[in-house]
Amino acid sequence: MRLGWLALLFTIAFQTSGAFAQDQSYTPARTPEGTPNLEGIWQPQSSGAAYSILPHPAGFLLGAGSKTGVVEGGVLPYQPWAAELVKYRLEHMEMDPTGHCHYEGVPHSMYFAFQIFQGPKDIAVVHENMHAWRIIHMDGQHPKDYLAWMGDSRGHWEGNTLVVDVANNNDKSVFDMAGHFHSDALHVVERFTPTGPDSMLYEATLDDPKVFTRPFKMKFPLRRAAKDYQIMEAGCFEGERDQVHIKEGLATIPNHYEQKLNTDPGAADNKPDKK
Numbered sequence: 001m002r003l004g005w006l007a008l009l010f011t012i013a014f015q016t017s018g019a020f021a022q023d024q025s026y027t028p029a030r031t032p033e034g035t036p037n038l039e040g041i042w043q044p045q046s047s048g049a050a051y052s053i054l055p056h057p058a059g060f061l062l063g064a065g066s067k068t069g070v071v072e073g074g075v076l077p078y079q080p081w082a083a084e085l086v087k088y089r090l091e092h093m094e095m096d097p098t099g100h101c102h103y104e105g106v107p108h109s110m111y112f113a114f115q116i117f118q119g120p121k122d123i124a125v126v127h128e129n130m131h132a133w134r135i136i137h138m139d140g141q142h143p144k145d146y147l148a149w150m151g152d153s154r155g156h157w158e159g160n161t162l163v164v165d166v167a168n169n170n171d172k173s174v175f176d177m178a179g180h181f182h183s184d185a186l187h188v189v190e191r192f193t194p195t196g197p198d199s200m201l202y203e204a205t206l207d208d209p210k211v212f213t214r215p216f217k218m219k220f221p222l223r224r225a226a227k228d229y230q231i232m233e234a235g236c237f238e239g240e241r242d243q244v245h246i247k248e249g250l251a252t253i254p255n256h257y258e259q260k261l262n263t264d265p266g267a268a269d270n271k272p273d274k275k
């Protein structure tokens with residue numbers, strides 16, 4: 001049920017949110033092919049990113065709150081017209097595709113538990129939320145004339161780090177429940193770096209020239225799940241109750257973006273211009 005999903009988010013939000021220190025000296029176990037073995041179930045410590053990837057107060061739809069968020073610098077470099085649209089989407093949360101049980105895209109799907117399966121030529125990522133999954137192809141090029149909720153993932157190794165280039169994203173998924181959106185020009189480069197036998201650092205560089213003034217980065221640590229943890233079926237439609245609460249939830253997050261929409265730290269006017 002969706003209420004159970006919200007309860008899970010509250011639990012994750014209360015867990016430690018500080019990024020694990022990256023240990024360059026750690027040597028991970030290897031697969032038979034000789035690449036770092038990342039297999040297993042991983043739980044993100046994502047500071048309530050599903051609610052908002054920026055620092056945010058506690059609230060019905062924004063969880064337990066986060067003083068840091070997951071975005072480097074704590075701001076998103078939206079173009080002025082896009083910053084205005086973010087506020088509109090916040091006031092119309094019925095537009096949020098996650099409330100309609102759609103795939104969440106990348107990096108949104110990474111805020112929840114997921115399982116990695118490694119093969120000689122491909123790596124599969126099974127996401128616990130929304131029944132989502134994706135294949136990271138370790139060769140080949142992104143296809144042409146193709147867009148998808150989860151995009152198209154192509155990977156390679158840089159030392160012990162798995163680098164994943166995610167392109168072909170549609171403009172339907174979002175970054176969180178707080179109105180942060182992107183266009184179909186979104187390009188994501190993910191980095192999965194093992195920092196210990198049961199820890200990994202997730203980093204992502206995001207670029208979308210249609211919507212943002214520059215690329216930006218986010219990161220958060222991943223922790224290996226307990227041995228008895230299982231990826232369960234995510235029942236989103238069954239007993240879905242979120243939609244009836246969406247408008248009520250708005251009252252808990254007033255003025256959330258009053259200071260967060262300054263897309264240019266050197267700009268004289270903090271308020272975005274209308275398109």
